[in-house]
Amino acid sequence: MSKRIRRVGSIKGELLKKSKEAALAAVQIFNNPNISFKSESYVVLMIIAWTYLLHAYFRDQKVEYRYNRQNGKRREFEKTKHGAYKYWEIERCLNEAKSPIDKDTANNLRFLIGLRHEIEHQMTTRIDDLLSARFQACCLNFNEYIKKLFGDANGIEKHLSFSLQFSTISTEQKELLEEQPGLPDNIHGYIQEFDAGLSNEEFANPHYAYRILFVPKTANSKGQADRVIEFIKSDSPLAKVVNKEYAVIKDTEKDKYLPQQVVDIMKKYGYPSFSIYYHTQLWQSRDAKNPAKGYGTMVAGKVWHWYESWVEEVRKHCRDSGDKYIHEPENPPTKNCPR
Known part of the structure; x- marks a missing residue:
């Protein structure tokens, strides 16, 4: 062996x-x-x-x-x-x-x-x-x-090297x-x-997602090497101008609301009888927790939070429901249900 x-x-x-x-x-x-x-x-x-x-x-x-x-x-x-x-x-x-x-x-x-x-x-x-x-x-x-x-x-x-593009x-x-x-x-x-x-x-953080803002360059000094991508220092005057303009249009972190917060917002809008019970009935009837609809998200895999777009949907529902949520009901529903 x-x-x-x-x-x-x-x-x-x-x-x-x-x-x-x-x-x-x-x-x-x-x-x-x-x-x-x-x-x-x-x-x-x-x-x-x-x-x-x-x-x-x-x-x-x-x-x-x-x-x-x-x-x-x-x-x-x-x-x-x-x-x-x-x-x-x-x-x-x-x-x-x-x-x-x-x-x-x-x-x-x-x-x-x-x-x-x-x-x-x-x-x-x-x-x-x-x-x-x-x-x-x-x-x-x-x-x-x-x-x-x-x-x-x-x-x-x-x-x-950098990939060349056809358009x-x-x-x-x-x-x-x-x-x-x-x-x-x-x-x-x-x-x-x-x-x-x-x-x-x-x-x-750039270690999580590396994003670069591209701005077409219209001028270059003659006789110099002309690179498709040129880097500038983050504290340069040009970078400050670009970042200031970009900050106006970049996506911002979406506000998130817990179910009770959505209910409280509706009460402030003048719908005092709108409750967690009605809120639950609404999102279940519309399958609003389907991620594809973009109404909210699960935070840390545990608690569902609603986006502003859902708050607007709830407000529209209350507005379209006439007097249903305007007056306090004599016997408000108290059935326990998932939020």
């Missing part, structure tokens, strides 16, 4: 190599104009890339990343039915106390993990552009961490992106719920 030869660092090196190849493949597929199965492929490959990267890090730090349990003084490793070791998946790696990943980068990865679960069960459409900011952040985060953990020589930015973004395309047509209900609901669980600071 031949003696097994174990090369020091060989497994770590192989993990690192496969990690980089998975990340490069993810970006190359996403940038390929001949492939329509972009986002699904990107998410799966980037999660593999991050998993291998963290496995390489844990191996380097001598952290055991195989599932195991202690049986007395003996440690038993979990295995598949075919006898292979069970290694930590990406979420378990992020939850490890010795994980090197910062909170905002972890938020980005957890978003992609949840997105992968959703797209595994249903065909998706039109999510490539809508989620590109989070995909871009994932790329930048990966390149940052592979260099931080294993040195600048392992950076992959030298292998990729500018038309007004029609802009409106389509803003309206998000064809987005599956499960994906729309997942995005709303995940984002609602983040603070404003976490949502705006």
Whole structure:
């Protein structure tokens, strides 16, 4: 029987190599104009890339990343039915106390993990552009961490460049992106719920979603290199002007209301008999908690909150109901029901 030869660092090196190849493949597929199965492929490959990267890090730090349990003084490793070791998946790696990943980068990865679960069960459409900011952040985060953990020589930015485009973004395309047509209900609901669980600071962090504002440049000095994308310092006069103008049109965090707050608002509008009972009847009859309708969201996966759009719908309902909610009823309904 031949003696097994174990090369020091060989497994770590192989993990690192496969990690980089998975990340490069993810970006190359996403940038390929001949492939329509972009986002699904990107998410799966980037999660593999991050998993291998963290496995390489844990191996380097001598952290055991195989599932195991202690049986007395003996440690038993979990295995598949075919006898292979069970290694930590990406979420378990992020939850490890010795994980090197910062909170905002972890938020980005957890978003992609949840997105992968959703797209595994249903065909998706039109999510490539809508989620590109989070995909871009994932790329930048990966390149940052592979260099931080294993040195600048392992950076992959030298292998990729900016994608060239065949056209500018038309007004029609802009409106389509803003309206998000064809987005599956499960994906729309997942995005709303995940984002609602983040603070404003976490949502705006570039490690979670990397957003760039593009402004067409109409002039350039002759004889100078002319780049499609030019970067300016965030504290420059131009940046201050652009950010000031952009702040006028950018999306703001939506106000959220608990059910009782909606009821209290209706009372202030002059509908004193409107109660939680009537509110519950209304949202149930309209299936208003369907995420696709955009009336509200589940915060932290526990409590449903309503948006301003639902408050307006309730107010319209009260207004269209004549005197029903204007006078206090002699025997108001007190039936217990979900809010």
